[in-house]
Amino acid sequence: MVITKDQFESYRDEVISIRRDIHAHPELGFQEERTAKLVEEYLAECGIQTQRVAKTGVVGLLHGSQPGRTLLLRADMDALPVQEETGLPFASQNPGVMHACGHDGHTAILLVAAKILAGMKNQLAGTVKFVFQPNEEIDGASYMVKEPGVLNDPPVDSSFALHLWSPIPSGKIGLQSGAVMAEMYIFKIKIIGRSGHSSTPQDCKDPILCACTVVQNLQSIQTREISALDPTNIIVGKIAAGTAANIIPDIAEIEGSMRYLYDGSDNSPQHPRKRFERLVAGICAAYGMDYELEFIPSNYTVINDEASVRFLKNHVLSHFADSTDIIPYHCMGGEDFSEFTNHNGIPGALVFVGTGNPSAGSDKPHHNAKFTIDEDTLLTGVKLHVFTALEYLSSKDKE
Structure with missing residues (x-):
């Protein structure tokens, strides 16, 4: 179950290209038709079956070669009603709509992680659900979790997500148990x-x-x-x-x-x-x-399950991060990822991937008209999702 640094590096251009394409075509909550179609077509090319839920949400289902637990990995897709002022060559082409919170990066990260895992499905014992959620900014998760096939069929055992986070410097990862988002x-x-x-x-x-x-x-x-x-x-x-x-x-x-x-x-x-x-x-x-x-x-409050945090620190982050790069972090921002975890009794955790880098212009606040991400941190997100799936589905006893 080995994947090398060079293998991850081979996906750098692809994850950046996907992120830039989504960034240039932002869509508001429950209007993510182009983004959802992109997700469906990409997953289909990877041999992953998809299901459309909650209007513009997409669930991809990857079955391993052996039976086992079910892991949910989630990314959000919606943009904000903000007029972009970044001046980037791939800036928003939709006036008054902008990816000002990193969701374009989240979607690109999970797509590439899904592609890598699809190529390793013979090494997986269980199922991975790749959940692409609409309308995170206005509680889209509460609609999604009610749809058949999201938290059930098969039932989800654990759920994980990440958030690219400009208040944390690039290269650092914010993770702690307990309440982490308000x-x-x-x-x-x-x-x-x-x-x-x-x-x-x-x-x-x-x-x-x-x-x-x-x-x-x-x-x-x-x-x-x-x-x-x-x-x-x-x-x-x-x-x-x-x-x-x-x-x-x-x-x-x-x-x-x-x-x-x-x-x-x-x-x-x-x-x-x-x-x-x-x-x-x-x-x-x-x-x-x-x-x-x-x-x-x-x-609702996002509460990171203690055992899930322990699992990430002991078995996942050690693959690509030094212990000094992992910092405790919580904030007063809101996130509806709790619908996939503590609010519905499913263990899991949300990880903050630092993307703040003044030299890349990515130190602006979220929801700011000049917000952008440090694209060098996209591969960190890909590694996080891939190793989470590989390690979680390799043993029932890991914490």
Whole structure:
């Protein structure tokens, strides 16, 4: 089960070419028709059967020569509504749409890894599912996992993914167990008062005054109730109320987002959303207001399984990375990969592949109009997927 450095190097131009082609033709979530067709045709040429799911999602199924476990490897395909400003010769040809998060690289990496593994299928004992997911930026995974053939038929035993990550320098790999990417919820609060003339505030219930108190006190959750060592981020992005300067309105509306790495029970009173609702209810009661509170899930916390992380460190990364290049890492960004792992009870892990390199211009933030990746890190991703599959399907006892 040996694949040499030179063999990987022989795929360098191919993975770069695929990435650049996808980068030049970005597509928004659930609109990835060209990308999905590219994926299907490439996998078919490798002898891998495919299935279209969740409109533009693609699942490729590779059976080894012997029965065994089923491994899921996932890449996302969608772009962002951003006007590209990189000036690259292969920049987006679709105005207002750009691959500003590395998903073009993820797709290219998994395609080339699939090609290599297809050529080694006689050495595999089990099945690899290559999952190409649409609409990661807006929770496309929740649609995908409901489709037949994604998490079942055959049932998935473990799931792994990677994310090219510009905050980490090229050559470094971010990996740790536990919560590594934040859960995110959009919140909407409607505070219901009683309108009237500003000359007689005693006859009204002013929802704006109440809303101001709510906004100011929401910050106390993350600064006074939760340890600074447990990241929590509550941001109000929108406040709307009133129609005229001399009218106290009936309703004030507040919208924003919550991000946190909390991995405890949703029913615990210590959960950030439970704390949030308790505070809103208390303030509204103090002002004599009614309220409506809605939480809209965007993605759940990505929690790396401890045994999966141990497996990667002991048996996968050692093939191509020094131990000094592996660093603990977590962040407040959101990722819906949790749908393939902890949220559905499947062990697995998300690995951050550093792609930050000032000389390559790849040190810009994700979702920035000048974002790009260090293409030298694409082969690192290919190696990660290939060795994960080879090692995982070679033994049931590896951790």
